[in-house]
Amino acid sequence: MVKGILGVKVGMTQIYDESGRAIPVTVLQAGPCHVLQLKTLERDKYEAVQLGFLDKKRPRGRRIRPSQASRSERGHVANLGSKRAKRRSAGGVKPPEKAGCEPKKFIRELRGPVDGAKVGQQVTVQSLEGVKAVDVVGVSKGRGYSGVMRRHNFAGQRASHGVKKVHRHAGGTGMSADPSRLFKGIRMAGQYGNQRNTVRNLKVVRLDPENHLLLVRGAVPGPSGGYVVIRETNKVG
Amino acid sequence: MNKQALLNKVEQTCMKAEVPFFEIGDTVDVHTKILEGNKERVQIFTGTVIARSGGGTRQMFTVRRIVAGEGVERKFPLHSPRIEKIEVKRSGVVRRAKLYFLRKRVGKAVRLKERRTKQAANSR
Numbered sequence: 188m189v190k191g192i193l194g195v196k197v198g199m200t201q202i203y204d205e206s207g208r209a210i211p212v213t214v215l216q217a218g219p220c221h222v223l224q225l226k227t228l229e230r231d232k233y234e235a236v237q238l239g240f241l242d243k244k245r246p247r248g249r250r251i252r253p254s255q256a257s258r259s260e261r262g263h264v265a266n267l268g269s270k271r272a273k274r275r276s277a278g279g280v281k282p283p284e285k286a287g288c289e290p291k292k293f294i295r296e297l298r299g300p301v302d303g304a305k306v307g308q309q310v311t312v313q314s315l316e317g318v319k320a321v322d323v324v325g326v327s328k329g330r331g332y333s334g335v336m337r338r339h340n341f342a343g344q345r346a347s348h349g350v351k352k353v354h355r356h357a358g359g360t361g362m363s364a365d366p367s368r369l370f371k372g373i374r375m376a377g378q379y380g381n382q383r384n385t386v387r388n389l390k391v392v393r394l395d396p397e398n399h400l401l402l403v404r405g406a407v408p409g410p411s412g413g414y415v416v417i418r419e420t421n422k423v424g
Numbered sequence: 425m426n427k428q429a430l431l432n433k434v435e436q437t438c439m440k441a442e443v444p445f446f447e448i449g450d451t452v453d454v455h456t457k458i459l460e461g462n463k464e465r466v467q468i469f470t471g472t473v474i475a476r477s478g479g480g481t482r483q484m485f486t487v488r489r490i491v492a493g494e495g496v497e498r499k500f501p502l503h504s505p506r507i508e509k510i511e512v513k514r515s516g517v518v519r520r521a522k523l524y525f526l527r528k529r530v531g532k533a534v535r536l537k538e539r540r541t542k543q544a545a546n547s548r
Binding site (some may be wrong): 197198200201202203205207209212214216395398400402411412 | 427428430431433434435437438457480481482501503504505506
């Protein structure tokens with residue numbers, strides 16, 4: 188199984204190493220996760236381990252809110268004994284393996300060989316023991332529709348010398364009658380942030396299996412409290 | 425557990441168990457370990473504490489002194505393992521948390537009135 192885990196960004200702080208240097212660290216709460224499903228070459232044409240993190244609330248009454256687990260979500264992690272399942276097993280179809288845990292809030296797949304992983308197995312930070320660096324995937328903070336200065340670090344235009352009402356605009360975006368069009372990929376204003384981002388090769392500073400914490404050097408995309416996928420870095424050297 | 429509690433737990437691990445007591449306006453000796461080549465030695469910086477800022481592991485304090493007629497300020501991380509010791513030499517009477525007004529003063533005006541506490545009297 189690929190070395191990886193799901194987690195939540197707790198926040199940033201700084202700690203000191205033995206030589207007294209201050210290291211900026213992001214604290215991540217990583218796991219414990221459950222393996223919910225295995226994707227196999229025969230059935231799914233690719234291999235992956237599906238992990239689930241944090242229990243989702245069960246509905247109290249008939250009305251199911253988005254924050255509560257629906258019947259399909261509950262059926263994903265445990266056998267509910269539906270009529271259809273009974274009919275199928277009577278017909279000789281083997282029911283799929285279930286994790287037998289609470290329904291999960293955050294479910295993601297880790298692509299890679301499945302060997303050794305079992306449905307229902309728990310994954311904790313300890314599985315990252317010996318890993319030097321990790322890649323962290325998160326959803327960056329949304330900044331809405333932003334101008335080119337914020338979005339692409341353009342310099343903008345001058346404050347005076349005849350510049351009128353375009354101080355924060357881009358300059359030119361293209362040529363003239365030839366080619367009479369814009370080239371693709373010209374950087375302009377638009378939606379910025381709220382986008383899946385991966386930060387690669389973050390050094391692991393500390394593992395704290397007792398509190399399920401992982402400390403990595405540097406920043407991680409997204410707000411504190413945002414969900415992240417952590418996996419061993421695929422960067423070589 | 426909530427996020428702040430987890431952060432505090434992480435910070436606790438690299439904070440000094442006992443932080444020497446000193447206040448704004450105190451004249452202190454800060455003993456800093458510095459590396460010279462591959463030899464370690466202790467350097468002492470003496471001055472008045474004019475500010476404390478930040479919290480947790482990030483807490484810093486600023487020490488100001490006059491060297492050859494020029495004001496010198498150094499900012500130290502309170503919890504850094506390189507700060508060996510902070511000795512209080514003298515306490516001053518001050519009424520604010522940041523003594524930035526000292527920056528504008530020269531000569532005798534820099535002096536602070538001494539505050540005599542029981543603790544200080546005993547140690548002397």
